[in-house]
Amino acid sequence: MANDSEHTIFDAVxxxxxxPVEPVRLKESDGFCFHCHPDVACWNVCCHGADVTLTPYxxxxxxxxxxxxxxxxxxxxxxxxxxxxxxxxxxxxxMEGAEGKGxxxxxxxxxxxxxxxRPATCRYYPLGxxxxxxxxxxxxxxxxFLVRESHCRGHAEARSLSVAEFHHEQGLADYDRLxxxxxxxxxxxxxxxxMGGPGGEDVSKQTKQMFFLVSTxxxxxxRFVFETKFLExxxxxxxxxxxxxxxxxxxxxxxxxxLKSVMFRESTLTLRADxxxxxxxxxxxxxxxx
Ligand code: SF4
Ligand code: SF4
Numbered sequence: 413m414a415n416d417s418e419h420t421i422f423d424a425v426x427x428x429x430x431x432p433v434e435p436v437r438l439k440e441s442d443g444f445c446f447h448c449h450p451d452v453a454c455w456n457v458c459c460h461g462a463d464v465t466l467t468p469y470x471x472x473x474x475x476x477x478x479x480x481x482x483x484x485x486x487x488x489x490x491x492x493x494x495x496x497x498x499x500x501x502x503x504x505x506x507m508e509g510a511e512g513k514g515x516x517x518x519x520x521x522x523x524x525x526x527x528x529x530r531p532a533t534c535r536y537y538p539l540g541x542x543x544x545x546x547x548x549x550x551x552x553x554x555x556x557f558l559v560r561e562s563h564c565r566g567h568a569e570a571r572s573l574s575v576a577e578f579h580h581e582q583g584l585a586d587y588d589r590l591x592x593x594x595x596x597x598x599x600x601x602x603x604x605x606x607m608g609g610p611g612g613e614d615v616s617k618q619t620k621q622m623f624f625l626v627s628t629x630x631x632x633x634x635r636f637v638f639e640t641k642f643l644e645x646x647x648x649x650x651x652x653x654x655x656x657x658x659x660x661x662x663x664x665x666x667x668x669x670x671l672k673s674v675m676f677r678e679s680t681l682t683l684r685a686d687x688x689x690x691x692x693x694x695x696x697x698x699x700x701x702x
Contacts (some may be wrong), residue, residue, distance in 0.1 A: 432506035436555040438539075440576040447569035450523060450597040454565045458537060459524065461513040462644060464505035468627050468664050470531035471503065474686060475527040482629040489517055490628075500612065501624040505531065532591065535582040538564060539575065543599050552599060553668045590661055593668025594627060615675055622674070626667035633667050646670075647682040651695060 415696070438444070466474075467504035474483050490503040491512070509513035518526045538559045543552045556575050560567055565654050571630075579585070604610050634677070636642060643653060648666075655662045 436557060436580055438558065438575050441581070442456065442556075443574045444558055444578075445569065445570050445572045446566045446578070447571035448566040449569075449702075452569070453563045453658055454563050456515075456519060456523065457520070457532075457563050458518045458561075459519040461507055461509075462505065462516055462534075464492070464533045466490060466503045466518075466532050466590040466628070467532050467587065468506060468594050468630070468667075469587050469630055470533075471663070472590075472630055472660055473529040474526060474531070477526055482631055486628055492624075495598060497605065498598045499605055500598065501620055503624075503628075505612055513631065532551050532587040535584050538566065539578065543595065552596070570672075590664060591673070593665060597623070597668060597671055597675065600672075604676075610676055619671075619674060624669055626664070630663055634663055637663070637666070646686060647684050 471482060471485060474484050474489075478485065480488075486503055489506055491506045493502055493504045494500065505514055505516060506512065516524075518524055518530075519580045524530055538561070539556045540559050542555050542557065544555060573581070601615070605614075608614060624634075625636065637656060648656075652662075656666060666681075671683045672678040
């Protein structure tokens with residue numbers, strides 16, 4: 413079906429170009445053999461030259477842990493990149509060494525120094541996560557797949573568990589829940605992109621900048637919400653506005669809803685009646701209507 417779309421969001425910690433992805437879709441109840449622990453011969457190998465796209469909740473968690481602002485985190489630990497299928501700007505974890513093939517900045521011999529707050533991609537490994545949506549379906553279907561790289565000895569360990577057990581063990585529920593809106597945007601943009609973008613056109617440079625702001629810098633987005641005419645434009649009740657002042661997760665949800673309304677004209681946010689009337693009048697004026 414031409415408009416079906418399938419996209420893998422967390423491919424693997426490492427570049428999967430060597431073809432280690434097993435072409436089998438896994439459900440939550442499916443099992444696999446895997447155990448990663450400090451005594452494996454390959455300990456830390458996967459934390460070199462890793463290809464880690466940072467989700468909004470990854471950045472939020474790491475900033476909290478390191479007690480730094482997002483702008484500082486982005487400058488010190490990330491590199492800008494484009495998430496190819498959607499053509500949208502994202503931040504990747506910067507690896508040290510020539511051509512980014514060295515160790516992750518958070519890696520020491522004993523392991524990951526930010527383990528409790530490691531990014532979703534690191535948590536998922538050796539699973540990949542993808543989403544699939546058929547043209548007529550309302551919701552997306554998520555699926556998993558196994559990434560079996562030759563250097564990773566974890567697959568040879570005698571421990572079998574289900575995808576759901578691994579997901580729970582890796583503490584992925586909060587990451588999935590809080591990143592959902594962001595993943596939906598990437599997914600939708602990726603499927604639109606085959607047609608050039610929403611309505612056949614790519615989204616503007618300014619919209620891409622706002623996507624990057626929401627995705628990477630919750631403090632910057634809060635300033636945008638409270639220091640521009642944003643709150644005068646949308647119907648958001650006082651209680652919700654108070655929540656947005658201090659609740660980063662609520663602000664992220666607003667950011668995703670706002671991006672969906674701007675990028676895809678979804679009714680995730682309601683324009684205030686006077687603003688709506690004004691924009692209708694402006695559109696009629698542009699069309700030469702009286
Ligand atoms: S954040 Fe931690 S787990 Fe992820 S690549 Fe860096 S050191 Fe490895
Ligand atoms: S077993 Fe796999 S995931 Fe664990 S350290 Fe080795 S390469 Fe990394």
